[in-house]
Amino acid sequence: MSHDAQSHGSCLCGGVKVTLPKKLTDVGVCHCDMCRRWTSGPWMALQCPNATIEGETLTIFKSSSFAERGFCRACGSAIFHRPIGGQELAISAGLFDQSDFVIEREIFFERKPPYYRFEAESEKKTSLALAFEWGPKLLWRQLKRIAGR
Numbered sequence: 761m762s763h764d765a766q767s768h769g770s771c772l773c774g775g776v777k778v779t780l781p782k783k784l785t786d787v788g789v790c791h792c793d794m795c796r797r798w799t800s801g802p803w804m805a806l807q808c809p810n811a812t813i814e815g816e817t818l819t820i821f822k823s824s825s826f827a828e829r830g831f832c833r834a835c836g837s838a839i840f841h842r843p844i845g846g847q848e849l850a851i852s853a854g855l856f857d858q859s860d861f862v863i864e865r866e867i868f869f870e871r872k873p874p875y876y877r878f879e880a881e882s883e884k885k886t887s888l889a890l891a892f893e894w895g896p897k898l899l900w901r902q903l904k905r906i907a908g909r
């Protein structure tokens with residue numbers, strides 16, 4: 761059986777392994793305060809709802825009222841971000857040994873501090889645009905969770 765189509769990544773110590781069903785090149789960058797605190801820079805991620813993440817050192821941390829983040833507790837590598845109860849799994853691009861990544865979009869763009877910028881001709885989204893996009897979706901999920909009790 762061939763696994764050539766899959767893409768494999770791992771954290772700095774190798775304790776956490778990530779498998780994507782296929783190789784991805786689209787990178788999204790988040791400039792929000794939380795991601796910058798988390799990684800000491802803008803967080804670069806791949807969107808892959810059906811990725812497999814495994815490893816005994818994988819630790820999940822609830823980072824806000826609506827999202828959780830996974831990291832390796834042995835080496836500290838940032839692994840993933842996911843809205844609670846959502847399929848929008850984002851995985852650190854840096855876990856993969858790839859040089860063909862393309863920055864397609866940058867989010868929370870107005871929160872980007874002036875000391876860095878990317879040359880990529882990416883789509884740039886502000887927190888306001890994201891609030892319009894995500895607000896109704898998150899509210900609906902919350903209502904469904906409450907109703908499901």
Ligand SMILES: [Zn+2]
Nearest residue numbers: 771773832835
């Ligand atoms: Zn690790």
Ligand SMILES: [Zn+2]
Nearest residue numbers: 790791792795
């Ligand atoms: Zn962020």
